[in-house]
Amino acid sequence: MSIAVCLGGLKLKNPVLVASGTFGYTEEFKGFVDLNKIGAVISKTITLEPRQGNAPPRVVETPSGMLNSIGLENDGVKHFIVEKLPFLRKLKTQVIASIAGARAAEYAELAKRLDAAGVLAVELNLSCPNLKSHQSPVIPWRAQASHQKNNQLISQDKKATYGVVKAARKMTKGVIIAKLTPNVTDIAEIAKAAEDAGADSVSLVNTFLAMSIDVNSRRPKLGNITGGLSGPAIKPIALRMVWEAAQKVKIPVIGIGGIMTAEDALEFIIAGATAVEVGTANFINPRVSIEIIEGIKGYIRKHKISNIKNLIGSIEIQ
Amino acid sequence: MFCVKVKIISNKKIGQKYFKIRLEAPKIAGEALPGQFVMARISDDYEPLLRRPFSIHRVIGKEIEIFYEIKGKGTEILSKKKAGEYLDVIGPLGNGFDLRRAKGEGRRAIIVAGGMGVAPLTFLAEKLRSIEPRISNFEIAVLLGARTKEQVSCEKEFKNLGCDVKIATDDGSHGFKGRITELLEEILATGYTLTGTGRLYPYGHKQATGKNKKQLAACSLQPAAVVYACGPKPMLKEITRLAECYHIPAWVSLEEYMACGFGACLGCVVQTKNGYKYVCKEGPVFNTEELLP
Ligand SMILES: Cc1cc2nc3c(=O)[nH]c(=O)nc-3n(C[C@H](O)[C@H](O)[C@H](O)COP(=O)(O)OP(=O)(O)OC[C@H]3O[C@@H](n4cnc5c(N)ncnc54)[C@H](O)[C@@H]3O)c2cc1C
Ligand SMILES: Cc1cc2nc3c(=O)[nH]c(=O)nc-3n(C[C@H](O)[C@H](O)[C@H](O)COP(=O)(O)O)c2cc1C
Numbered sequence: 001m002s003i004a005v006c007l008g009g010l011k012l013k014n015p016v017l018v019a020s021g022t023f024g025y026t027e028e029f030k031g032f033v034d035l036n037k038i039g040a041v042i043s044k045t046i047t048l049e050p051r052q053g054n055a056p057p058r059v060v061e062t063p064s065g066m067l068n069s070i071g072l073e074n075d076g077v078k079h080f081i082v083e084k085l086p087f088l089r090k091l092k093t094q095v096i097a098s099i100a101g102a103r104a105a106e107y108a109e110l111a112k113r114l115d116a117a118g119v120l121a122v123e124l125n126l127s128c129p130n131l132k133s134h135q136s137p138v139i140p141w142r143a144q145a146s147h148q149k150n151n152q153l154i155s156q157d158k159k160a161t162y163g164v165v166k167a168a169r170k171m172t173k174g175v176i177i178a179k180l181t182p183n184v185t186d187i188a189e190i191a192k193a194a195e196d197a198g199a200d201s202v203s204l205v206n207t208f209l210a211m212s213i214d215v216n217s218r219r220p221k222l223g224n225i226t227g228g229l230s231g232p233a234i235k236p237i238a239l240r241m242v243w244e245a246a247q248k249v250k251i252p253v254i255g256i257g258g259i260m261t262a263e264d265a266l267e268f269i270i271a272g273a274t275a276v277e278v279g280t281a282n283f284i285n286p287r288v289s290i291e292i293i294e295g296i297k298g299y300i301r302k303h304k305i306s307n308i309k310n311l312i313g314s315i316e317i318q
Numbered sequence: 319m320f321c322v323k324v325k326i327i328s329n330k331k332i333g334q335k336y337f338k339i340r341l342e343a344p345k346i347a348g349e350a351l352p353g354q355f356v357m358a359r360i361s362d363d364y365e366p367l368l369r370r371p372f373s374i375h376r377v378i379g380k381e382i383e384i385f386y387e388i389k390g391k392g393t394e395i396l397s398k399k400k401a402g403e404y405l406d407v408i409g410p411l412g413n414g415f416d417l418r419r420a421k422g423e424g425r426r427a428i429i430v431a432g433g434m435g436v437a438p439l440t441f442l443a444e445k446l447r448s449i450e451p452r453i454s455n456f457e458i459a460v461l462l463g464a465r466t467k468e469q470v471s472c473e474k475e476f477k478n479l480g481c482d483v484k485i486a487t488d489d490g491s492h493g494f495k496g497r498i499t500e501l502l503e504e505i506l507a508t509g510y511t512l513t514g515t516g517r518l519y520p521y522g523h524k525q526a527t528g529k530n531k532k533q534l535a536a537c538s539l540q541p542a543a544v545v546y547a548c549g550p551k552p553m554l555k556e557i558t559r560l561a562e563c564y565h566i567p568a569w570v571s572l573e574e575y576m577a578c579g580f581g582a583c584l585g586c587v588v589q590t591k592n593g594y595k596y597v598c599k600e601g602p603v604f605n606t607e608e609l610l611p
Binding site: 057066283 | 319320321359364365366367368369406408574575576577578580581582583584585586587588589593594
């Protein structure tokens, strides 16, 4: 019985990862879980320069979900390498750095520096919907499209996705995972663009652009007005998108969105995901990733599946 | 910091919308400091999804007590829980009140509570009493503010601790009619170091209205009192102003929406003079010097 999987050249002892931005820099969880048991840990998204993030309130609860508008707050890549990486290096699990930039060259630069620092894999966050346009135009060359107010996301556009993945590909020998936004019409074609540009894997989904209003004050509940929806509320949509993407690309797909239990994770795997990332659930139950791993093992045993690879994409459709 | 399922010892209604829940939580009780909080998972289901933050109201041996008000669906569900059931809590979380400046001969603490803000302050008063039990003139003044008499909580508890309790209600149904910060300003303005006896001036003293600059300057050389506060935002803003105006060290406990409570989500920021700080980890208690006016 094996539940080990591979994302390109990255070997994972099990298919359960923790999603960027929901596990801090991992150290925050050391009192709760045996970190070495997790398939891989993904850092909070890092940028070249420090970012102070959006104005509060930054989180608000919605039915079976939550909105966040953190705004990519982080201390920059240098700080990450000097202050956070030493702890991560000591872990006996794979470490993936999530990175984001304002343009392709920034992703490339980040990929290069992390490769040099010995990080084996990067996840390109091509999908942060929270940035204010004046803070950091995500795709500056598209700014002319006036009605889009310059806040389109990289992975809302095939060409931009291709360009960023390609630029990063040139700068690192490490594994590249392209993380996609679900705020698109056809996520499979974006996944394909990432594959064509040389990504080793695609992960989806990031949060859904959403909002919430306090009817008494008539004010938006988030300081940033809009934010990203995550949690169980998004799971069925995320699952459908993962299923669509998995049919289109040959590289491994990582399923993300509202995973709270082993059964949720198994749904994604059966739909075609090679691995899953657990996000919001970490806040509610910091041990959840380990419980999901145990649950997957139990399922595999019960159904006498010799290798989890036989389960991936095993959805039965007449 | 522990993530534990703890047994509910009791969950009692106090007044109309207030409850006190007692939990058998030896690990948390053993480490808890006044001003720290716990994150309670209200439901095993997804409604509500996120944990809810609650201050540690008291520590009694191996038990902790939470004092809460029904605000929405989470606290509503919590209020229905019965003794013998279990509650999943993470804690103790946050920094807690800085007690160093309150220690020492001739020092005194002024505790200011607005409404539910009283929750973490009983534990604080108990702790202050226990660290300075032998200093006879160590005085703890407690100013309790609420909308009406019914909403004044913990008066007895503070009195039993030998605190000098003063009350202010918006409607005047109990104690002073007006805001609790007006009472605080009276105390500060009448000169907290000027008495030398460790006694506070009686409220309504003639000097109360005079804000004699020289007196204030004299006080500021040796502030003998420390202010600790928790309550609604406007109250804490006013205390921040008063602390600066009267050169008195003050710590306030802030609230912000949070998803995790232990520094992972980066959701609960508050703007300070030194940029954003996390209420859950760098707070919830902040020195007012750090806060924006
Ligand atoms: C560090 C900290 C300590 C706290 N200690 C106590 C305490 O000891 N006793 C107590 O009664 N309350 C305390 N609160 C507030 C308490 O967490 C909220 O009242 C509670 O989460 C409301 O949950 P609900 O589901 O009943 O209400 P909801 O339906 O979620 O919301 C009702 C209202 O409660 C407020 N609220 C909701 N969530 C939060 C939150 N995370 N932080 C602040 N306000 C919120 C909002 O104003 C909201 O409109 C504390 C908050 C913080 C941040
Ligand atoms: C508070 C919060 C912060 C997040 N920060 C990031 C981030 O920095 N980078 C990123 O790629 N995704 C970030 N995400 C998105 C998650 O990684 C994940 O894609 C999304 O929440 C959906 O999964 P979930 O429903 O399991 O949470 C964040 C999500 C939340 C809730």
